[in-house]
Amino acid sequence: MLQFDSMMRQSSADSPTFSPLYRQIKSLILQALDNGEWRPGELIPSEMELASRFSVSQGTVRKAIDEMAAENLLVRRQGKGTYVASHSDPRAFFRFLRLVPLTGVIESPKSTPLECWRAKAGVEAARVLGLNAGDPIIVVRRLLEFSGKPVVVDEIYLPGEIFAGLSLEVLKESQASLYSLFEGKFGVRMIRAEERLRAVAAERASAELLKVPEGSPLLSVERISYTYGDRPVEWRRGLYSTVEHCYLNELG
Amino acid sequence: MLQFDSMMRQSSADSPTFSPLYRQIKSLILQALDNGEWRPGELIPSEMELASRFSVSQGTVRKAIDEMAAENLLVRRQGKGTYVASHSDPRAFFRFLRLVPLTGVIESPKSTPLECWRAKAGVEAARVLGLNAGDPIIVVRRLLEFSGKPVVVDEIYLPGEIFAGLSLEVLKESQASLYSLFEGKFGVRMIRAEERLRAVAAERASAELLKVPEGSPLLSVERISYTYGDRPVEWRRGLYSTVEHCYLNELG
DNA sequence: GAGTGGTCTAGACCACTGC
DNA sequence: CAGTGGTCTAGACCACTCG
Numbered sequence: 001m002l003q004f005d006s007m008m009r010q011s012s013a014d015s016p017t018f019s020p021l022y023r024q025i026k027s028l029i030l031q032a033l034d035n036g037e038w039r040p041g042e043l044i045p046s047e048m049e050l051a052s053r054f055s056v057s058q059g060t061v062r063k064a065i066d067e068m069a070a071e072n073l074l075v076r077r078q079g080k081g082t083y084v085a086s087h088s089d090p091r092a093f094f095r096f097l098r099l100v101p102l103t104g105v106i107e108s109p110k111s112t113p114l115e116c117w118r119a120k121a122g123v124e125a126a127r128v129l130g131l132n133a134g135d136p137i138i139v140v141r142r143l144l145e146f147s148g149k150p151v152v153v154d155e156i157y158l159p160g161e162i163f164a165g166l167s168l169e170v171l172k173e174s175q176a177s178l179y180s181l182f183e184g185k186f187g188v189r190m191i192r193a194e195e196r197l198r199a200v201a202a203e204r205a206s207a208e209l210l211k212v213p214e215g216s217p218l219l220s221v222e223r224i225s226y227t228y229g230d231r232p233v234e235w236r237r238g239l240y241s242t243v244e245h246c247y248l249n250e251l252g
Numbered sequence: 253m254l255q256f257d258s259m260m261r262q263s264s265a266d267s268p269t270f271s272p273l274y275r276q277i278k279s280l281i282l283q284a285l286d287n288g289e290w291r292p293g294e295l296i297p298s299e300m301e302l303a304s305r306f307s308v309s310q311g312t313v314r315k316a317i318d319e320m321a322a323e324n325l326l327v328r329r330q331g332k333g334t335y336v337a338s339h340s341d342p343r344a345f346f347r348f349l350r351l352v353p354l355t356g357v358i359e360s361p362k363s364t365p366l367e368c369w370r371a372k373a374g375v376e377a378a379r380v381l382g383l384n385a386g387d388p389i390i391v392v393r394r395l396l397e398f399s400g401k402p403v404v405v406d407e408i409y410l411p412g413e414i415f416a417g418l419s420l421e422v423l424k425e426s427q428a429s430l431y432s433l434f435e436g437k438f439g440v441r442m443i444r445a446e447e448r449l450r451a452v453a454a455e456r457a458s459a460e461l462l463k464v465p466e467g468s469p470l471l472s473v474e475r476i477s478y479t480y481g482d483r484p485v486e487w488r489r490g491l492y493s494t495v496e497h498c499y500l501n502e503l504g
Numbered sequence: 505g506a507g508t509g510g511t512c513t514a515g516a517c518c519a520c521t522g523c
Numbered sequence: 524c525a526g527t528g529g530t531c532t533a534g535a536c537c538a539c540t541c542g
Contacts, residue, residue: 018519020530046508057532062509070322072504078509079539096503193503198494199451199469217451217469223503242450249501251348251445251475252324270538272511298527309513314528330528331520 025054026064033073033084034228040086040183044074047082073191087179087190096179096193099240100248101146109144109151111178113171116140118160125157128224128235136160140171142178143209151245153209157235162188188233193225197247202239210241219247277306278316285325285336286480292338292435296326299334325443339431339442348431348445351403351492352500359398363430365423366393370412377409380476380487388412392423394430395461403497405461409487414440440485445477449499454491462493471499 029050038044047065051058065082068074072092075083085092093108100106119137126133137160144152156178158166163186174181182188200220207214218239225234240247271279281302290296299317303310317334320326324344327335337344345360352358371389378385389412396404408430410418415438426433434440452472459466470491477486492499 022530048508059533060531063530065509076509077540079507079541081508098501098503195501195503197449197471197499197501199471199492200494201469217453219449219451219471222498240451242452246474247449249350249447249449251350251447274511300527311514312512315511317528328528329521331522331526333521333527 021056022060022063022067025050025056025061026067028054029064029068030073030228036187038084039187040084040189041088042084043081044084071191085189085191087177087183093177096190098248099146099151099245101245103244107146109146110148112143112145113168114141114143116166116168116171121157125235129157129159129232131159138163138166140166142171146245149244150210150241152238152240153206154236154238159233162186162233188227190225190234191227192230193223193234196222198222200239206239210239212241212243218242221247273308274312274315274319277302277308277313278319280306281316281320282325282480288439290336291439292336292441293340294336295333296336323443337441339429339435345429348442350500351398351497353398353497355496361396361398361403362400364395364397365420366395368392368418368420368423373409377487381409381411381484383411390415390418392418394423398497401496402462402493404490404492405458406488406490411485414438414485440479442477442486443479444482445475445486448474450474452491458491462491464493464495470494473499 029044032038044050045053047058047061050061054061065074065076069076069082072085072095075085075089077083087093087096094106097109099109117139119139121129121131121133121135121137123133125131125137126135129137131137138158140154140156140158142154142156143150144154163182165185170185171178171181174185176184179190182190198220199217201215202210202212202218204214206218207216210218212218219242221236221238221240223234223236223238224232225236227233281296284290296302297305299310299313302313306313317326317328321328321334324337324347327337327341329335339345339348346358349361351361369391371391373381373383373385373387373389375385377383377389378387381389383389390410392406392408392410394406394408395402396406415434417437422437423430423433426437428436431442434442450472451469453467454462454464454470456466458470459468462470464470471494473488473490473492475486475488475490476484477488479485
């Protein structure tokens with residue numbers, strides 16, 4: 001089925017699209033994940049099983065899984081097996097909220113949904129989310145509090161088709177993080193995001209929610225999140241009060 | 253010399269400090285880098301040579317180098333060899349300045365050194381840089397312009413001992429980036445950094461330099477940079493005007 | 505003890521670079 | 524052409540988890 005040599009191999013002059021066997025395996029595993037063959041948090045087959053399924057050696061499967069583990073798509077656990085990464089895993093919790101207190105220890109925020117309504121995508125939302133203008137979208141507004149103090153107000157735009165059942169009630173009932181909810185209830189797993197940060201002056205509505213003076217500086221964080229296959233599925237804008245917190249980033 | 257089995261191997265109950273052979277090799281290569289055995293941009297010995305030098309198989313050296321390449325410490329080039337990563341490499345240029353224009357294409361900034369003076373470390377600078385209060389430090393102020401417009405003003409604190417020869421003249425003569433200069437002239441290579449971002453109101457001096465109204469929101473970026481062995485060697489605070497640019501971050 | 509991932513080895517061959 | 528990194532394989536053994 002899969003062959004590294006013979007027909008599939010092509011010299012660089014003939015074809016620039018050659019990819020090594022372990023990347024082909026990676027694509028197949030990715031495809032299975034996208035198809036929901038194994039859900040977030042679940043155990044995938046052992047390396048040996050996958051090797052025989054794809055008719056390659058264990059080492060080749062291992063290299064494919066290595067890359068996917070490095071990309072936080074899979075999680076290896078020695079002696080147990082390899083799991084599909086999940087936002088319910090506490091280890092993945094702070095990957096998408098890089099906010100830490102200026103002093104003191106890290107604490108989990110409390111999320112309060114404020115509003116949730118249906119709308120039609122404007123030109124920009126359509127462009128960002130890969131929709132057509134006028135397509136249905138869902139907008140969520142919510143507040144994040146640390147130690148009882150409001151720190152972040154978010155406005156979140158989602159494709160209406162994918163998140164059809166989402167409502168303020170569903171959001172209020174959910175105890176888990178937003179991304180855990182998306183994963184569990186809508187089968188959408190966020191695997192990557194781009195954030196664009198700017199400093200802006202607080203407008204009245206945001207200032208009141210965050211309990212800061214109107215016009216004070218806020219951190220504006222615009223995020224586009226992608227699921228498998230680099231499909232954008234969330235557009236979000238947050239305003240962060242950086243009086244007692246800051247956005248922590250590691251440059252490697 | 254190196255042995256994976258026998259004495260060096262210890263059961264987890266006996267010793268939690270066990271590390272696999274390829275990590276020991278990695279440490280040795282790291283140590284050689286730290287000692288300046290191979291300088292940034294230079295070619296290191298081939299995998300085969302390193303394997304025989306350390307008396308391990310090529311595969312083990314390969315795994316050590318794999319990790320170091322993933323950490324941007326080394327750069328592999330098929331058919332040529334493995335190089336010590338360098339900030340002079342244009343590919344590494346934007347890793348440490350995540351500023352992109354809101355519209356239009358990426359452009360290289362023009363750096364203008366403003367001041368450079370000697371001082372004694374205060375309590376905070378000493379703590380951050382791992383010095384004693386009162387130790388000599390060097391402070392640099394500079395301006396970054398994109399398309400002729402001022403966008404960033406930086407204040408940079410460096411350990412005086414390591415950067416002894418640094419002066420405004422040296423900075424002005426240098427055509428390369430600051431980190432290329434540090435690498436070439438002082439043998440200090442930055443390999444990692446932490447940035448803490450906040451939104452602040454522009455004070456008069458910064459506002460004038462950045463040509464924005466006093467009190468307008470600016471992005472404050474505080475950076476601690478580390479060299480080999482996680483030794484902090486730079487403390488920096490930048491104020492970014494985000495009128496026409498934003499700080500771009502990838503969440504993986 | 506059986507099954508999993510983790511490490512190490514050795515050898516073959518491919519792809520790229522430069523002489 | 525020789526030398527480099529890149530891929531693939533097969534087999535051995537180690538470390539961890541669980542029943």
